[in-house]
Amino acid sequence: HQSYNQQLKEVHLPSAFSQTQYDQDIGDNDSHFHDALDQWRQLNLAPSFIRFAHKVDPLSATMPLLLHNWREIIELWIVEMEASDDEGLRALLK
Secondary structure, three states: OOOHHHHHHHHOOOOOOOOOOOOOOOOOOOOHHHHHHHHHHHHOOOHHHHHHHHHHHHHOOOHHHHHHOHHHHHHHHHHHHHHOOHHHHHHHHO
């Protein structure tokens, strides 16, 4: 006997949203932040998020860069959070 949730998992294909950011393997120099940024770039075209992603991408391409630039990334995030609409907030908060 299987639970209802188990039956649904067997019937339905997993969606792109069902994976958490920690379910995927990343390289030694990669970061979950940069992977999530790339995924949200494909899903969200809000101007505030696109601006943020464009500015932050070169600052976070590797884990060493992310750690080195974390203060600047947070400052850019705060600026875009203040200027963002509802659609942009969704991606910025994830």
